[in-house]
Amino acid sequence: MLSKKIGIDLGTSTVLVYVKGEGVVVNEPALMATDGKGGRVLAIGRAASQLVGRGGKARTVRPVRDGNGVDYGVAGAMLQHLIGRIVGRQRIFRPDVMLSVGPMVTGVERRAVLEATMRAGAKTAYLIDKPMAAAIGAKVAVSSTDGIVVVNLGAGSTEMALIVLGEIVAIQSIPTGGDALDRAIEASLARTRGVRLKPGDAERLKLEVGSAITPVNEASIELNGDRDASGAPLRVSSSEVQAAMREPLEAIVAGLQRLLAQVPEARRTAVNRNGLVLSGGGAQLPGMGQFLTARVGIPARVASDPQSCVAVGTGMALDNLQVVRRGQHYIT
Numbered sequence: 001m002l003s004k005k006i007g008i009d010l011g012t013s014t015v016l017v018y019v020k021g022e023g024v025v026v027n028e029p030a031l032m033a034t035d036g037k038g039g040r041v042l043a044i045g046r047a048a049s050q051l052v053g054r055g056g057k058a059r060t061v062r063p064v065r066d067g068n069g070v071d072y073g074v075a076g077a078m079l080q081h082l083i084g085r086i087v088g089r090q091r092i093f094r095p096d097v098m099l100s101v102g103p104m105v106t107g108v109e110r111r112a113v114l115e116a117t118m119r120a121g122a123k124t125a126y127l128i129d130k131p132m133a134a135a136i137g138a139k140v141a142v143s144s145t146d147g148i149v150v151v152n153l154g155a156g157s158t159e160m161a162l163i164v165l166g167e168i169v170a171i172q173s174i175p176t177g178g179d180a181l182d183r184a185i186e187a188s189l190a191r192t193r194g195v196r197l198k199p200g201d202a203e204r205l206k207l208e209v210g211s212a213i214t215p216v217n218e219a220s221i222e223l224n225g226d227r228d229a230s231g232a233p234l235r236v237s238s239s240e241v242q243a244a245m246r247e248p249l250e251a252i253v254a255g256l257q258r259l260l261a262q263v264p265e266a267r268r269t270a271v272n273r274n275g276l277v278l279s280g281g282g283a284q285l286p287g288m289g290q291f292l293t294a295r296v297g298i299p300a301r302v303a304s305d306p307q308s309c310v311a312v313g314t315g316m317a318l319d320n321l322q323v324v325r326r327g328q329h330y331i332t
């Protein structure tokens, strides 16, 4: 293969790059470190988070806010770096690049992202809607399905879409994702235990003892350095974490109910049969599928390797361009 086919999922927390024939070759924090003053790029991805961890004057910026707000400058610089990393210095066979974007990204921002991708060295640049990419990456036969709902649980946002015969026919996007779950855990522990968690500790609680449903086995972990009002080290249980996440989890249910209310009557039976497909990092929260099924009465399955679905589907879509909406590409 002369020209590479590259799919990029530039998310709120993570950036993944999929190369056809090679698989996911980049999976790093969506982070860029600059030198504070002039904004000179010092590092991106994992190197950027390590740089900041060592202190100094570096400032970090993210390319996407709450799943949908794109900062062109940062996104462009990251794309330049990532595409350069994949194709190296050879610029003879420029790659085809597909990027996934959230449904709330505006037309002006889409244009800017396409142009930035072209400047970064693409031969052709395409955009795909995140839920469509998620469904393809989850191995849903999108062009033949008679109705399936995909729920992509990201860090900054959750997108839910009904896909019928290769098209998104209804969509909901809410600014509630994994970051909102972390913030809810922080707020709840501040209220009930009088503590301020260290950065990263709320996410650690979610990952280690979090659950969307009542935990089967109660577990708890002790957080070093976070102390409650009495000064004792802080031990937090799984049911405490579950209770803390209730409100944002309910916001996700409400979004899903709004989407389901948009499902045309004639598609209801198909949707009930084909169910919900969960993707995104948040799909890995224990009990997430059972929780949503209990609340909306539709079976749910978690895609395999859910956090990679959008990136994999974005790359795979380069072989299936009819899933790209009209006007969502840039060819020179």
Ligand SMILES: Nc1ncnc2c1ncn2[C@@H]1O[C@H](COP(=O)(O)OP(=O)(O)OP(=O)(O)O)[C@@H](O)[C@H]1O
Pocket (backbone or CB within 6 Å): 010, 011, 012, 013, 014, 015, 030, 064, 066, 067, 068, 153, 154, 155, 156, 157, 158, 177, 178, 179, 203, 206, 207, 210, 279, 280, 281, 282, 283, 284, 285, 286, 307
């Ligand atoms: N095992 C897990 N349990 C619960 N949450 C998890 C788990 N693993 C990852 N997450 C959460 O998933 C989120 C990251 O998911 P993902 O990489 O899909 O987001 P993103 O693509 O960067 O964000 P967005 O799509 O909103 O721009 C984080 O909030 C992270 O805490």
Ligand SMILES: [Mg+2]
Pocket (backbone or CB within 6 Å): 009, 011, 012, 154, 155, 280, 310
């Ligand atoms: Mg994402």
